[in-house]
Amino acid sequence: MTQPAVSSVLPPAPAGIMPFIVRYSGEVPLPVRLGRDRVRGRLRYADETRSDRDHWGTLWERVALPPKGQRGDPRPEEVHPYRQRRAMLDLWCQICKRPVDPDYGGPYLFLHRGGGEPLAEGTTTDKPPVHLVCSAVSVQLCPRLRGCFAGAWVEHVPTWGVKGAFYHPETLDLHQADAVVPLESPYRRWTIASSTVVELQGVTPLTAADLEAEWARLGRERLEREFERISRLAVAA
Ligand SMILES: [Zn+2]
Structure with a gap:
């Protein structure tokens, strides 16, 4: 399935949004000396x-954890291990660092690069969930997803x-x-x-067209308002 680079139902995503889990150039691996724990093997x-x-x-x-403002340049193709782990553990949105469902009742939205193929039951992934509104930003700004995305609502993770x-x-x-x-x-x-x-368990697959229908239901005005809010939450640090 071919998809336009930017969905027609979406207002353009504001520039400068940087997902919470992205790694920065200053967040380099720290040197470690490896050994063998003989007791635990x-x-x-x-x-x-x-x-x-x-x-x-x-x-x-x-990994080095420089303070905000001293992290260097974002590396959008890489994730920071602590932030990725935290996002998965607490089901935080990988874009804006807020719980994707504050009540933790689910379902949770997952996106993937899929050539139009939705996510299937039992798929394993290291890409944390997203809010529906944040997914509308992701598909525009994330090079991995642009023009080639699908997803799923997921009950258990x-x-x-x-x-x-x-x-x-x-x-x-x-x-x-x-x-x-x-x-x-x-x-x-x-x-x-x-x-x-x-x-991903309890999967309801979403094609790109299904996602577009979900965004359309939110309406352009609501999306514009939410994009504005996200652009304040998810800035390069
Ligand atoms: Zn979000």
Whole structure:
């Protein structure tokens, strides 16, 4: 299915909106010394602290956290591991950092680059959810989605695993940079996570035309007002 670059029902997205989860040039990986935890049989940092692992015991990438205003230039193709993890954990909108459903009753909207194919039941993803109004900004500004998007309303979003760097258990050499590892996999013990992967359950698929119908229902005036609000929330920092 071919789609126009900008949907005809949408007011143009304001310039300068930067999604909350985007990584900046100053948020570089910090140097770490890897070791082997012989008691638990897993990878560890030589100077590991409690904040290096999540509550599943997964080791996470260490990244510099410069203060706002000193983060450098946004890298829209990359996500910051802490912000991505937080967005998935609390189901925050990846654009504006607000809960996608403050009551946590669902359903939650997920978008993907899909060539027009909607998301299917059981799909796994590391792209956090979005508000309906924020989705109307995403499809205009996100290079990954422009002209090639679909989505789904999703009832349940359990954590499925992580994406990250998998190290060889014997040599501790990097074995695969972008490994996708389920929670129950023994390989998770040898992986440094950089994003949380969730499973989409209770999926109502949305084609691009379905999404356009949802935006049209909101009406152009409401969308313009919401775009204005988002542009104050989601600015490059
Ligand atoms: Zn939002």
